[in-house]
Amino acid sequence: MRWHPFKPALPAALLACTLGTGALAADGQAVYQQVCVACHQAGAVGAPGLAPSLVGAVAARAGQPAMRQYLALVLTHGLQGRIVSEGQTYNSVMPAQTQLSDEELAAALSHVVRDLAGQAAVPAFAAADLAQARASTVSPKALRAQRDAALAP
Numbered sequence: 001m002r003w004h005p006f007k008p009a010l011p012a013a014l015l016a017c018t019l020g021t022g023a024l025a026a027d028g029q030a031v032y033q034q035v036c037v038a039c040h041q042a043g044a045v046g047a048p049g050l051a052p053s054l055v056g057a058v059a060a061r062a063g064q065p066a067m068r069q070y071l072a073l074v075l076t077h078g079l080q081g082r083i084v085s086e087g088q089t090y091n092s093v094m095p096a097q098t099q100l101s102d103e104e105l106a107a108a109l110s111h112v113v114r115d116l117a118g119q120a121a122v123p124a125f126a127a128a129d130l131a132q133a134r135a136s137t138v139s140p141k142a143l144r145a146q147r148d149a150a151l152a153p
Contacts, residue, residue, distance in 0.1 A: 026104040028111025035097065036108060044116045050092065052085035057151060059117030066150040071113075072125070072133035073143055075105045080140045083147060102127035102134065 036044070039051035046053035061067040078096035082089065097105060110124040138146070 026101070026107035028107035028109070029115070031100065031104045031108040032111050032116075035100065036112075039094075044112050046085075046088075048088060049090070051094070052083070052088065052090055054112050055117040056086050058085070059113050059119055061150060062113040062117070062119055063122040064150065066146070068125070068129065069133065070143070070146050070150045071109055072105075072129050073136070073138055073146070075100075075109060076130060076134040077138055077143065078140075079143060079147075081144055083144060102130035105130045 032044070036054075039047060040054050041047050041051075044054035044059075052058075058067065058071070062071065074094065075097050078094050080093040082091045084090075100108070106125040106127045106129060109130075113119050113122050114124065
């Protein structure tokens with residue numbers, strides 16, 4: 001058999017065509033299971049006194065610009081201090097998820113809102129949404145105030 005100089009590249013090219021760009025994107029369910037489930041639990045239902053549910057009132061408003069921005073900021077800057085969520089008071093810390101890429105954060109957030117919370121009509125979060133949040137500056141107090149404003153009737 002004669003060696004052809006393009007053969008070594010063929011398997012990689014075939015793999016790229018087979019996988020497509022979607023399969024190479026971050027898997028939101030996997031990110032959630034690896035990073036978020038410890039506090040927010042399976043199904044994102046939360047843990048009383050530790051972490052609020054992610055599938056209630058916040059997810060229900062995830063299509064609104066103010067809530068989308070708030071959610072991206074929480075993931076990129078963290079959240080600390082007292083919040084009230086669905087009648088439960090929480091006074092703890094959610095660390096900024098700086099170890100995750102914007103793509104991973106967008107995929108996890110989209111998974112929570114669209115799959116776990118059943119808000120399939122809400123547009124998926126994009127890496128650009130998280131990059132914009134990551135580049136911004138926000139104090140913990142201002143972030144809690146933004147939460148209150150986004151949840152106001």
